[in-house]
Amino acid sequence: MAGNTFGTVFKITTFGETHGGSVGCIIDGCPAGIALSESDIQQDLNRRRPGQSAITTQRKEMDTVEIHSGVFEGKTTGTPLMLLVKNTDARSQDYEHLKDVFRPSHADYTYFKKYGIRDYRGGGRASARETLARVAAGAVAKKILRDTSGIEIVAFVEQVKNIISAVNIQTVTQGDVENSLVRCPDVIASEKMIKLITEMREAGNSVGGIIRCIIRNTPAGLGEPVFDKLSARLGYAMLSIPAVKGFEIGSGFSGALQTGSEHNDSFDTQNGMVHTKTNNSGGIQGGISNGEVIDMRIAFKPTSTIRKTQNTINIKGETIQLSATGRHDPCVLPRAVPIVEAMAAITIIDYYLLQKIYEHA
């Protein structure tokens, strides 16, 4: 109801504000007997961590995860996993001047209207710091999917502003992605993106872009028809990430420009396996996976926090001028890659576990 839970079988509930005691989550419904340690989770947190490279925010937070429950002698027990990261770099006084200000395109005004009260320090609950809990849960989901089913998720930065990369989605690996500071595996585009982001930071401005996410080795038959189509839940998951403004599956918006005879994916058999010759469906038909690569694109707006001076209002309705002084990301996309992967993993594992009910009935 109150929106802090995602999933039905593998259910995660996150908590925490950026300047409270800690940020973390409970995973309820994690299967028993899975080998799991803090290091399995930490490696993805490190990919999301502030200060990891020259083009992200320079805040220093180690974001060290603690597993408080649900693991015994190195294995999950089937009881809730509580994963916690303590807040350390919380300079509350930096935010005193924002106490009565509604920053443009932030959640300050809407939280105030909804709750009548808000923790103004660093955005409180609306801070993207909340996403570290998703990345922690996603790391667990990814490990289970990889260990038990071979399902593999790769996300990368496809576009920053008008710089568009060319990436072969059949062959791209996470290693290719991690080789780029901006997490774009097209080397030439990557360099242009880094240059643009650096310019934006120097100009006190910010920039948006597109992350592409593919899921390989999904068996045919995952998903639920009608409201809980796999595509609908993936869209739901991605649109819940801060700064996301659009979602496409397969042909997406460009599919609207095609005719049926162009767009339809003909079935074929290869080595006795059913395949489609094209993949405009993006791996999902009627809301259920067909075994092809699941292929999504997610649009991110430019970061709302910028150093450039902007007009806005305060709680009394008075117009004021604002220019951010803190350390911020000129482009959220490099750090958002593991968040996208996490949301994909959390969504897909739910269906993967759920399908066991019906395939054995």
Added chain:
Amino acid sequence: MAGNTFGTVFKITTFGETHGGSVGCIIDGCPAGIALSESDIQQDLNRRRPGQSAITTQRKEMDTVEIHSGVFEGKTTGTPLMLLVKNTDARSQDYEHLKDVFRPSHADYTYFKKYGIRDYRGGGRASARETLARVAAGAVAKKILRDTSGIEIVAFVEQVKNIISAVNIQTVTQGDVENSLVRCPDVIASEKMIKLITEMREAGNSVGGIIRCIIRNTPAGLGEPVFDKLSARLGYAMLSIPAVKGFEIGSGFSGALQTGSEHNDSFDTQNGMVHTKTNNSGGIQGGISNGEVIDMRIAFKPTSTIRKTQNTINIKGETIQLSATGRHDPCVLPRAVPIVEAMAAITIIDYYLLQKIYEHA
């Protein structure tokens, strides 16, 4: 879990296949004391009905709704509403030849892989006929929103293939939309769209497009942060509609091309009311409505059923040729307008009712 329910407070569960006994839904959580009759629902069903104009499928189905429960002496009682439409034009024999065929870009193959069994007549549960239950439920939601809060939803066809309309979203009314056979309120674009759709039907082909949906008079403060952002749930709702491949809120994919200083919506006051000068946020910030117009775009692929001959396979994996003989829509968008409105209404009413919990606590 099994995906046939949407919503938490105003919860709808749909049932029915295109060639079974009936199609309909239960609405659980409808407030008591609302005046409601079949005619309130029928008018929206008529907008979705096959055979309503020259550019839709020519199947004749009256789709007459019956209210089986939850209404007493013309008012809702707070108990479940069961809304039912009997299936009448169910020529099952038309589908015998599709029994063992996997039609391209339909759900035949995926249902078969998921369930091991499928009702092949007219797509069974995967038929868009299921959406009449959504339209019926949406009509109830729209009436409650209109009667109790003034929230108004208007959807229209913005684009068919490469024909793009120009519509003033501040002033467009449902009346303007209904004046057009294709439900595009731009008179010139409407005529071009009708011409294109007619050509497509004659060519045995089909075409996709974009529906835009706006929600007016939403109070600031609706939505839940984190996973159940209003934007995320609207995307979830829209992506659950058959044939939808993409969803945007506010600036959407074009927002990825902007810088922060261009994209940020500055706050301002007009007559003592807080407003934003631009609306790249699409009326939602941090997942919560800010009182501006909620503005979405939904991409539909071209109809999968076409008369043109296509290659596909049967259940044995043999390549066969297929050309549809039934009556189908060359473009689903005109009939999808009330479906989009319904999903918007079902999504927004949930938050509207939910907010009553917290604003009075």
Added chain:
Amino acid sequence: MAGNTFGTVFKITTFGETHGGSVGCIIDGCPAGIALSESDIQQDLNRRRPGQSAITTQRKEMDTVEIHSGVFEGKTTGTPLMLLVKNTDARSQDYEHLKDVFRPSHADYTYFKKYGIRDYRGGGRASARETLARVAAGAVAKKILRDTSGIEIVAFVEQVKNIISAVNIQTVTQGDVENSLVRCPDVIASEKMIKLITEMREAGNSVGGIIRCIIRNTPAGLGEPVFDKLSARLGYAMLSIPAVKGFEIGSGFSGALQTGSEHNDSFDTQNGMVHTKTNNSGGIQGGISNGEVIDMRIAFKPTSTIRKTQNTINIKGETIQLSATGRHDPCVLPRAVPIVEAMAAITIIDYYLLQKIYEHA
């Protein structure tokens, strides 16, 4: 939220008032490929049907079930089952005099306070007629459990007022139960109960009692710890049946009188199988089944509708006298036996299906 749904994996949602168009339910989450026809359901509805014997209400209702969706060529398809029973014996005019009256120990007053409106005809939604939808859903659940796992549910009337039967729960069969008009398999107690109920009817009074329900062949390991203990969900299910005032599992209230050394169930092995020597736990330990017989007792109050004159008030707060004239059950227990079985089946199948997720993970 609004309380008309039960279950998570095998989820039922009921609808309907006693004098509306129909009463029925949707089952969402029924596994595909199960053979199912109306007659599988009708046989249990007949056991619940009014007018079935001299000791039940003499209203004549055939309660003929229709399957509207989810079955194709005699098998379930995995899509929602909609089961519907039309209302036929609906003499609305019989109830006109109750329009403004709050009957003692009925739901008239509380529905009025909650909703501000109520369908006063025959109790509306609060009528026990709603339970036919549960019995229909329960028949489906029982069939799946029986066909796929051997789990067997037997309920019987153990006590009517102070007449207590002696029944061997290891050997009692549904056949034994059905041989008795009052559904008590102890022949001597059964005769006494029938005599008492007949006297009560003649006196215009009513009587309560206890139904016992056992579940055999449950594998060890079903249930979820903490809040969703199998025992807690069984209690929840049973306490949702109209007129139920108490629930016990295993030793129940008598367990409060024992010491630990008396009450503990020692483990033992028989033919290599783990067993407990006693069964004070009632087949459930820590909320999870241990493989022993699950053993519950459910207390029913006497029927609230009686012919004897009673004092009560009307909507204006005036004291009035009331004596029921309609046809009513002097004792609900014989007809409640299939309802208890249904709720047991609906509860247990959820865990049975759910366990497949984890045992194969």
Added chain:
Amino acid sequence: MAGNTFGTVFKITTFGETHGGSVGCIIDGCPAGIALSESDIQQDLNRRRPGQSAITTQRKEMDTVEIHSGVFEGKTTGTPLMLLVKNTDARSQDYEHLKDVFRPSHADYTYFKKYGIRDYRGGGRASARETLARVAAGAVAKKILRDTSGIEIVAFVEQVKNIISAVNIQTVTQGDVENSLVRCPDVIASEKMIKLITEMREAGNSVGGIIRCIIRNTPAGLGEPVFDKLSARLGYAMLSIPAVKGFEIGSGFSGALQTGSEHNDSFDTQNGMVHTKTNNSGGIQGGISNGEVIDMRIAFKPTSTIRKTQNTINIKGETIQLSATGRHDPCVLPRAVPIVEAMAAITIIDYYLLQKIYEHA
């Protein structure tokens, strides 16, 4: 699904094992603007704490609560509250000898069968230590109910083994309850109970009993009909507490012995307010509160852990002898009083908040 969450509007999810890092919960859906500090919660934790008196276990655990999120400047913000208690008195080595043993009437065997793995230290997740998270959440719920609505919950020990107290439920206060070491406000019965429990501890045995719980000042109209009757959810909540074997509302099992004319609660008006002359309904009719005192009785079995030697089996199926050496409660009831209150509060607040949706629609 996996059973660690309770509630829909005010939703709690607990985590933690007795020998893991911590035990706690997330509360999602707590209204904003409520004054809340650790001390509001600590006082109830102290009532549940081990070692608080001569008749409870002598383990020393301070159970100090930390609020990690959801509170800003002393008020709730509407975001998730995470409440955490670190584990301190965790002598893991005490349990090494239980590694392969299935203790009688504990959850050792059933957890092993369900999960294939179990944390054997102190019962792991099945330990009653989990209930401290419920007490913490319940303290928040009780405070909100008290501050905003005047709803008051009082639980007390009514019976220990065959010692039955006489308590006036109209007048009893929490102060009266806390004056007794055993939490029985009948002074004479209290002394007998203390004596019996002391004897039991010396004999290495344990004893069960009954807790009664009343809820005052509930407005008429709370509850949801059909499956989510207030009585059904209260039963569900209470039956989820470790060691509970039975639940009664109002007349309960004794209601089965009455006739309708004896049992029916006649309506009356007093000072213009609707009342019932008797309260066999226990304050709930048709699943909805009628404004009378809600009155429940909950049966607890004797503690399973006893010093007396018992036979049981190990994981190989070999019969072994077992006698507990740790510090245990000879009777759980005194410490269970705040747990019962907590579950009552968590259940009732859900309906209290939910009702705001419908009463203002």
